[in-house]
Amino acid sequence: MTTVVFECEYKGLRYAGIGLPAAGAPHTLYRVAEDALRSAVLAGGGPEAVVAAVTEGAETVSVSLDDPELRLLPPLLPTSDNNSLVNGFMGTHRSKFDRDPEPDEEFTPPNYYLKGFGSWLRMPDEPLVTPAAPDWLLEEPEVALVYANDAEGVPHYAGYTFGNDLNDIGLHLRNKWAWTPYAKLCETSLTPWLFLDEPPVTVTGRVSVERDGVTAWSGPFSCGSDSLYHRVPDMTEYLFSYPLLRRPGLVNYLLLGADKASYHDGFRIEDGDRLVIDVSSHGVVLANPVRFGQADAAVS
Incomplete structure:
Protein backbone atom coordinates (compact mmCIF):
# COMPACT_ATOMS: atom_id res chain seq x y z
CA MET A 1 0.00 0.00 0.00
CA THR A 2 1.24 3.48 -0.88
CA THR A 3 2.56 5.57 2.01
CA VAL A 4 0.80 8.92 2.46
CA VAL A 5 2.27 11.88 4.35
CA PHE A 6 0.91 15.38 4.92
CA GLU A 7 1.86 18.65 6.58
CA CYS A 8 -0.16 21.16 8.56
CA GLU A 9 0.02 24.00 11.04
CA TYR A 10 -1.43 23.52 14.50
CA LYS A 11 -1.45 26.33 17.04
CA GLY A 12 1.12 28.18 14.94
CA LEU A 13 3.57 25.26 14.70
CA ARG A 14 4.33 22.96 11.79
CA TYR A 15 3.54 19.26 11.99
CA ALA A 16 3.51 16.22 9.72
CA GLY A 17 1.18 13.25 9.71
CA ILE A 18 1.36 9.75 8.29
CA GLY A 19 -1.60 8.13 6.53
CA LEU A 20 -5.04 9.45 5.62
CA PRO A 21 -6.87 10.77 8.72
CA ALA A 22 -10.38 9.51 9.40
CA ALA A 23 -13.04 12.19 9.70
CA GLY A 24 -13.84 13.01 13.31
CA ALA A 25 -11.13 10.74 14.72
CA PRO A 26 -7.89 11.92 16.39
CA HIS A 27 -4.72 11.56 14.32
CA THR A 28 -1.11 11.67 15.53
CA LEU A 29 0.93 14.65 14.32
CA TYR A 30 4.72 14.96 14.53
CA ARG A 31 6.41 18.29 15.20
CA VAL A 32 8.71 19.12 12.26
CA ALA A 33 10.77 21.99 10.89
CA GLU A 34 9.48 23.60 7.70
CA ASP A 35 12.11 21.91 5.53
CA ALA A 36 12.06 18.50 7.25
CA LEU A 37 9.89 16.69 4.72
CA ARG A 38 11.58 18.34 1.73
CA SER A 39 15.01 17.46 3.11
CA ALA A 40 13.93 13.85 3.57
CA VAL A 41 12.74 13.68 -0.04
CA LEU A 42 16.01 15.16 -1.29
CA ALA A 43 18.03 12.71 0.81
CA GLY A 44 16.40 9.73 -0.91
CA GLY A 45 15.90 6.35 0.65
CA GLY A 46 12.25 5.92 -0.27
CA PRO A 47 9.05 6.17 1.75
CA GLU A 48 10.46 4.38 4.80
CA ALA A 49 13.30 6.92 5.10
CA VAL A 50 10.87 9.83 4.71
CA VAL A 51 8.60 8.49 7.45
CA ALA A 52 11.57 7.86 9.74
CA ALA A 53 12.94 11.37 9.19
CA VAL A 54 9.59 12.88 10.15
CA THR A 55 8.63 10.68 13.10
CA GLU A 56 11.76 9.58 14.96
CA GLY A 57 12.29 11.58 18.13
CA ALA A 58 9.58 14.11 17.26
CA GLU A 59 7.14 15.61 19.76
CA THR A 60 3.60 14.46 19.04
CA VAL A 61 0.06 15.70 19.47
CA SER A 62 -3.26 14.02 18.72
CA VAL A 63 -5.61 16.20 16.69
CA SER A 64 -8.87 15.72 14.78
CA LEU A 65 -9.30 17.12 11.28
CA ASP A 66 -12.18 19.28 12.45
CA ASP A 67 -10.09 21.05 15.10
CA PRO A 68 -10.46 24.79 14.32
CA GLU A 69 -6.78 25.40 15.11
CA LEU A 70 -5.61 22.90 12.48
CA ARG A 71 -4.65 24.26 9.04
CA LEU A 72 -3.67 21.78 6.33
CA LEU A 73 -0.91 22.74 3.89
CA PRO A 74 -0.06 21.89 0.27
Whole structure:
Protein backbone atom coordinates (compact mmCIF):
# COMPACT_ATOMS: atom_id res chain seq x y z
CA MET A 1 0.00 0.00 0.00
CA THR A 2 1.24 3.48 -0.88
CA THR A 3 2.56 5.57 2.01
CA VAL A 4 0.80 8.92 2.46
CA VAL A 5 2.27 11.88 4.35
CA PHE A 6 0.91 15.38 4.92
CA GLU A 7 1.86 18.65 6.58
CA CYS A 8 -0.16 21.16 8.56
CA GLU A 9 0.02 24.00 11.04
CA TYR A 10 -1.43 23.52 14.50
CA LYS A 11 -1.45 26.33 17.04
CA GLY A 12 1.12 28.18 14.94
CA LEU A 13 3.57 25.26 14.70
CA ARG A 14 4.33 22.96 11.79
CA TYR A 15 3.54 19.26 11.99
CA ALA A 16 3.51 16.22 9.72
CA GLY A 17 1.18 13.25 9.71
CA ILE A 18 1.36 9.75 8.29
CA GLY A 19 -1.60 8.13 6.53
CA LEU A 20 -5.04 9.45 5.62
CA PRO A 21 -6.87 10.77 8.72
CA ALA A 22 -10.38 9.51 9.40
CA ALA A 23 -13.04 12.19 9.70
CA GLY A 24 -13.84 13.01 13.31
CA ALA A 25 -11.13 10.74 14.72
CA PRO A 26 -7.89 11.92 16.39
CA HIS A 27 -4.72 11.56 14.32
CA THR A 28 -1.11 11.67 15.53
CA LEU A 29 0.93 14.65 14.32
CA TYR A 30 4.72 14.96 14.53
CA ARG A 31 6.41 18.29 15.20
CA VAL A 32 8.71 19.12 12.26
CA ALA A 33 10.77 21.99 10.89
CA GLU A 34 9.48 23.60 7.70
CA ASP A 35 12.11 21.91 5.53
CA ALA A 36 12.06 18.50 7.25
CA LEU A 37 9.89 16.69 4.72
CA ARG A 38 11.58 18.34 1.73
CA SER A 39 15.01 17.46 3.11
CA ALA A 40 13.93 13.85 3.57
CA VAL A 41 12.74 13.68 -0.04
CA LEU A 42 16.01 15.16 -1.29
CA ALA A 43 18.03 12.71 0.81
CA GLY A 44 16.40 9.73 -0.91
CA GLY A 45 15.90 6.35 0.65
CA GLY A 46 12.25 5.92 -0.27
CA PRO A 47 9.05 6.17 1.75
CA GLU A 48 10.46 4.38 4.80
CA ALA A 49 13.30 6.92 5.10
CA VAL A 50 10.87 9.83 4.71
CA VAL A 51 8.60 8.49 7.45
CA ALA A 52 11.57 7.86 9.74
CA ALA A 53 12.94 11.37 9.19
CA VAL A 54 9.59 12.88 10.15
CA THR A 55 8.63 10.68 13.10
CA GLU A 56 11.76 9.58 14.96
CA GLY A 57 12.29 11.58 18.13
CA ALA A 58 9.58 14.11 17.26
CA GLU A 59 7.14 15.61 19.76
CA THR A 60 3.60 14.46 19.04
CA VAL A 61 0.06 15.70 19.47
CA SER A 62 -3.26 14.02 18.72
CA VAL A 63 -5.61 16.20 16.69
CA SER A 64 -8.87 15.72 14.78
CA LEU A 65 -9.30 17.12 11.28
CA ASP A 66 -12.18 19.28 12.45
CA ASP A 67 -10.09 21.05 15.10
CA PRO A 68 -10.46 24.79 14.32
CA GLU A 69 -6.78 25.40 15.11
CA LEU A 70 -5.61 22.90 12.48
CA ARG A 71 -4.65 24.26 9.04
CA LEU A 72 -3.67 21.78 6.33
CA LEU A 73 -0.91 22.74 3.89
CA PRO A 74 -0.06 21.89 0.27
CA PRO A 75 2.58 19.14 0.19
CA LEU A 76 6.13 20.46 0.88
CA LEU A 77 4.95 24.10 0.74
CA PRO A 78 7.79 26.48 1.74
CA THR A 79 5.74 28.97 3.75
CA SER A 80 8.67 31.19 4.77
CA ASP A 81 9.92 32.18 1.31
CA ASN A 82 7.13 30.95 -1.05
CA ASN A 83 9.74 29.50 -3.41
CA SER A 84 7.08 27.42 -5.15
CA LEU A 85 5.22 27.32 -8.44
CA VAL A 86 1.90 25.94 -9.70
CA ASN A 87 1.91 25.05 -13.39
CA GLY A 88 0.54 22.44 -15.73
CA PHE A 89 -0.26 20.98 -19.12
CA MET A 90 -3.33 21.27 -21.34
CA GLY A 91 -4.78 18.93 -23.96
CA THR A 92 -3.07 15.83 -22.59
CA HIS A 93 -5.94 13.30 -22.56
CA ARG A 94 -6.44 10.62 -25.22
CA SER A 95 -10.06 11.71 -25.61
CA LYS A 96 -8.83 14.96 -27.16
CA PHE A 97 -7.05 13.17 -30.01
CA ASP A 98 -8.46 11.26 -32.94
CA ARG A 99 -6.01 8.36 -32.59
CA ASP A 100 -3.77 6.60 -30.07
CA PRO A 101 -0.04 7.36 -30.06
CA GLU A 102 2.37 4.94 -31.68
CA PRO A 103 4.79 3.22 -29.25
CA ASP A 104 7.83 4.89 -30.83
CA GLU A 105 6.12 8.17 -31.74
CA GLU A 106 8.27 11.30 -31.44
CA PHE A 107 7.27 13.41 -28.45
CA THR A 108 5.49 16.68 -29.16
CA PRO A 109 5.12 18.80 -25.99
CA PRO A 110 1.54 19.67 -25.03
CA ASN A 111 0.48 23.23 -24.28
CA TYR A 112 1.79 24.52 -20.96
CA TYR A 113 0.78 27.28 -18.55
CA LEU A 114 1.89 28.99 -15.36
CA LYS A 115 -0.86 29.19 -12.74
CA GLY A 116 0.85 31.06 -9.91
CA PHE A 117 2.71 30.68 -6.63
CA GLY A 118 2.27 27.76 -4.27
CA SER A 119 0.88 30.14 -1.65
CA TRP A 120 -2.08 30.71 -3.98
CA LEU A 121 -3.20 27.08 -3.61
CA ARG A 122 -6.38 26.43 -1.66
CA MET A 123 -6.99 23.48 0.63
CA PRO A 124 -10.16 21.34 0.96
CA ASP A 125 -13.27 23.34 1.92
CA GLU A 126 -11.58 26.71 1.23
CA PRO A 127 -13.33 28.92 -1.37
CA LEU A 128 -12.00 29.03 -4.92
CA VAL A 129 -12.13 32.68 -6.00
CA THR A 130 -12.70 33.50 -9.67
CA PRO A 131 -12.93 36.77 -11.62
CA ALA A 132 -16.06 38.80 -10.86
CA ALA A 133 -17.85 37.85 -14.09
CA PRO A 134 -16.46 34.59 -15.54
CA ASP A 135 -17.63 33.56 -18.99
CA TRP A 136 -18.11 29.81 -18.34
CA LEU A 137 -16.31 28.01 -15.51
CA LEU A 138 -14.94 24.48 -15.72
CA GLU A 139 -13.75 22.25 -12.90
CA GLU A 140 -10.74 20.08 -13.74
CA PRO A 141 -9.88 17.06 -11.57
CA GLU A 142 -6.20 16.34 -12.09
CA VAL A 143 -3.16 14.51 -10.80
CA ALA A 144 -0.57 16.94 -9.42
CA LEU A 145 3.05 15.80 -9.32
CA VAL A 146 5.23 17.38 -6.63
CA TYR A 147 8.94 18.08 -7.17
CA ALA A 148 11.54 19.66 -4.91
CA ASN A 149 14.79 21.07 -6.33
CA ASP A 150 18.00 20.52 -4.39
CA ALA A 151 20.72 23.13 -3.74
CA GLU A 152 22.13 22.57 -7.24
CA GLY A 153 18.71 22.93 -8.86
CA VAL A 154 18.19 19.24 -9.65
CA PRO A 155 14.46 18.36 -9.45
CA HIS A 156 13.62 15.43 -7.16
CA TYR A 157 10.24 13.76 -7.55
CA ALA A 158 8.48 13.59 -4.17
CA GLY A 159 5.12 12.01 -5.02
CA TYR A 160 1.66 12.97 -6.20
CA THR A 161 -1.58 14.43 -4.96
CA PHE A 162 -4.84 15.58 -6.58
CA GLY A 163 -6.17 18.97 -7.57
CA ASN A 164 -8.98 21.01 -9.08
CA ASP A 165 -7.65 23.44 -11.68
CA LEU A 166 -10.75 25.63 -11.87
CA ASN A 167 -10.66 27.88 -14.95
CA ASP A 168 -12.79 29.93 -17.32
CA ILE A 169 -13.05 27.66 -20.35
CA GLY A 170 -15.52 30.06 -21.98
CA LEU A 171 -12.87 32.76 -22.11
CA HIS A 172 -10.28 30.27 -23.34
CA LEU A 173 -12.49 29.13 -26.23
CA ARG A 174 -13.23 32.70 -27.32
CA ASN A 175 -9.53 33.20 -28.04
CA LYS A 176 -7.39 30.07 -27.51
CA TRP A 177 -4.12 31.68 -28.52
CA ALA A 178 -4.34 34.88 -26.49
CA TRP A 179 -6.81 34.58 -23.62
CA THR A 180 -5.88 31.22 -22.06
CA PRO A 181 -3.61 32.84 -19.43
CA TYR A 182 -6.55 35.03 -18.35
CA ALA A 183 -8.81 31.97 -18.27
CA LYS A 184 -6.43 30.32 -15.81
CA LEU A 185 -6.69 33.20 -13.31
CA CYS A 186 -8.99 31.27 -10.99
CA GLU A 187 -7.79 29.70 -7.77
CA THR A 188 -6.66 26.08 -7.73
CA SER A 189 -7.13 23.61 -4.88
CA LEU A 190 -5.06 20.58 -3.88
CA THR A 191 -5.49 17.79 -1.43
CA PRO A 192 -2.77 17.94 1.26
CA TRP A 193 -2.09 14.20 1.03
CA LEU A 194 1.25 13.35 -0.62
CA PHE A 195 1.31 9.81 -2.02
CA LEU A 196 4.93 8.64 -1.91
CA ASP A 197 4.79 6.61 -5.10
CA GLU A 198 5.34 6.84 -8.84
CA PRO A 199 2.77 8.85 -10.86
CA PRO A 200 -0.46 6.85 -10.77
CA VAL A 201 -1.51 4.78 -13.78
CA THR A 202 -5.22 4.67 -13.03
CA VAL A 203 -7.15 7.44 -11.25
CA THR A 204 -10.93 7.39 -11.39
CA GLY A 205 -13.78 9.03 -9.55
CA ARG A 206 -16.74 11.34 -9.83
CA VAL A 207 -17.29 15.09 -9.82
CA SER A 208 -20.45 16.59 -8.35
CA VAL A 209 -21.60 20.19 -8.40
CA GLU A 210 -23.81 20.97 -5.43
CA ARG A 211 -26.16 23.94 -5.43
CA ASP A 212 -28.19 24.87 -2.34
CA GLY A 213 -27.29 21.50 -0.82
CA VAL A 214 -28.54 19.48 -3.80
CA THR A 215 -26.51 17.80 -6.56
CA ALA A 216 -27.07 19.90 -9.69
CA TRP A 217 -24.65 17.98 -11.93
CA SER A 218 -22.50 14.88 -11.63
CA GLY A 219 -20.19 12.94 -13.90
CA PRO A 220 -17.26 10.49 -13.88
CA PHE A 221 -13.62 11.35 -14.55
CA SER A 222 -10.34 9.60 -15.26
CA CYS A 223 -6.96 11.32 -14.99
CA GLY A 224 -4.27 8.67 -14.51
CA SER A 225 -1.47 8.10 -17.00
CA ASP A 226 -3.59 5.42 -18.72
CA SER A 227 -5.95 8.23 -19.79
CA LEU A 228 -3.20 10.48 -21.17
CA TYR A 229 -2.05 10.69 -24.77
CA HIS A 230 1.40 11.88 -23.73
CA ARG A 231 3.83 9.85 -21.66
CA VAL A 232 4.42 11.41 -18.23
CA PRO A 233 8.25 10.93 -18.29
CA ASP A 234 8.40 12.70 -21.66
CA MET A 235 6.38 15.66 -20.34
CA THR A 236 8.40 16.08 -17.15
CA GLU A 237 11.79 15.58 -18.79
CA TYR A 238 10.97 18.21 -21.40
CA LEU A 239 9.60 20.69 -18.87
CA PHE A 240 12.61 20.46 -16.56
CA SER A 241 14.96 21.09 -19.47
CA TYR A 242 14.14 24.76 -18.86
CA PRO A 243 16.63 26.31 -16.40
CA LEU A 244 14.07 28.65 -14.80
CA LEU A 245 12.25 25.62 -13.42
CA ARG A 246 15.47 24.33 -11.90
CA ARG A 247 15.95 27.16 -9.43
CA PRO A 248 17.58 25.86 -6.22
CA GLY A 249 15.01 25.11 -3.53
CA LEU A 250 11.97 25.50 -5.81
CA VAL A 251 8.95 23.31 -5.09
CA ASN A 252 6.99 22.56 -8.24
CA TYR A 253 3.33 21.53 -8.37
CA LEU A 254 2.76 20.11 -11.85
CA LEU A 255 -0.83 19.46 -13.01
CA LEU A 256 -1.11 16.77 -15.69
CA GLY A 257 -4.37 17.88 -17.31
CA ALA A 258 -8.05 16.94 -17.18
CA ASP A 259 -10.66 15.27 -19.36
CA LYS A 260 -14.17 16.45 -20.24
CA ALA A 261 -16.38 17.64 -17.39
CA SER A 262 -19.49 19.73 -16.58
CA TYR A 263 -18.97 22.26 -19.39
CA HIS A 264 -19.15 19.51 -22.00
CA ASP A 265 -22.64 18.64 -20.74
CA GLY A 266 -23.72 22.27 -21.11
CA PHE A 267 -23.76 22.86 -17.36
CA ARG A 268 -22.81 26.26 -15.92
CA ILE A 269 -21.12 26.59 -12.53
CA GLU A 270 -22.55 29.50 -10.53
CA ASP A 271 -21.38 31.66 -7.65
CA GLY A 272 -21.77 29.70 -4.41
CA ASP A 273 -21.76 26.22 -5.99
CA ARG A 274 -19.77 23.54 -4.18
CA LEU A 275 -17.44 21.40 -6.32
CA VAL A 276 -16.86 17.89 -4.97
CA ILE A 277 -14.15 15.72 -6.52
CA ASP A 278 -14.38 12.17 -5.16
CA VAL A 279 -11.17 10.37 -6.14
CA SER A 280 -12.69 6.99 -5.31
CA SER A 281 -9.72 5.03 -6.65
CA HIS A 282 -7.54 6.58 -3.92
CA GLY A 283 -10.03 7.17 -1.11
CA VAL A 284 -9.81 10.96 -1.00
CA VAL A 285 -12.31 13.78 -1.57
CA LEU A 286 -11.56 17.37 -2.55
CA ALA A 287 -14.47 19.78 -2.06
CA ASN A 288 -14.46 23.58 -2.47
CA PRO A 289 -17.12 26.26 -2.77
CA VAL A 290 -16.86 28.68 -5.71
CA ARG A 291 -16.84 32.39 -4.99
CA PHE A 292 -16.99 35.05 -7.71
CA GLY A 293 -14.47 37.78 -6.94
CA GLN A 294 -15.06 41.45 -6.32
CA ALA A 295 -15.74 43.83 -9.20
CA ASP A 296 -12.76 45.68 -10.66
CA ALA A 297 -11.16 48.04 -8.19
CA ALA A 298 -9.74 51.40 -9.22
CA VAL A 299 -5.98 51.37 -9.77
CA SER A 300 -4.09 54.31 -8.34
